[in-house]
Amino acid sequence: xxxxxxxxxxxxxxxxxxxxxxxxxxxxxxxxxxxxxxxxxxxxxxxxxxxxxxxxxxxxxxxxxxxxxxxxxxxxxxxxxxxxxxxxxxxxxxxxxxxxxxxxxxx
Numbered sequence: 245x246x247x248x249x250x251x252x253x254x255x256x257x258x259x260x261x262x263x264x265x266x267x268x269x270x271x272x273x274x275x276x277x278x279x280x281x282x283x284x285x286x287x288x289x290x291x292x293x294x295x296x297x298x299x300x301x302x303x304x305x306x307x308x309x310x311x312x313x314x315x316x317x318x319x320x321x322x323x324x325x326x327x328x329x330x331x332x333x334x335x336x337x338x339x340x341x342x343x344x345x346x347x348x349x350x351x
Contacts, residue, residue: 289320
C-alpha cells in the first residue's frame with residue numbers, strides 16, 4: 245500500500261487508487277473540499293513535495309488555469325488518486341481558513 249506523508253503532520257498508508265482528498269480526510273487532515281470534489285473551487289489543492297500523481301485531467305487543468313494557478317506542484321486532491329508514495333502539503337484546511345470543509349466528495 246502507498247504511504248502518504250503530510251508535511252508537518254503524520255504519515256499513513258492508503259489503499260491504492262483512493263482519492264487523495266478522501267485519504268487525507270479519513271486520516272485526520274482537515275482538508276477543504278467546498279465544491280464536493282467536482283473540480284470547481286480549488287479549495288482541496290495540495291502542494292506535492294515528493295512523489296508523483298498522474299497527468300492532470302481536463303477538469304483539473306481547466307480550473308487551475310482559470311484560477312491562474314500555474315505551479316506544477318499544486319494539484320487538486322479531489323481529482324487525483326493515490327498509486328504511489330507521496331509527500332503533500334494541504335494549502336487550505338479548516339484550521340487555517342475557519343471554513344466548513346464542504347460536502348464530502350464521492351469515491
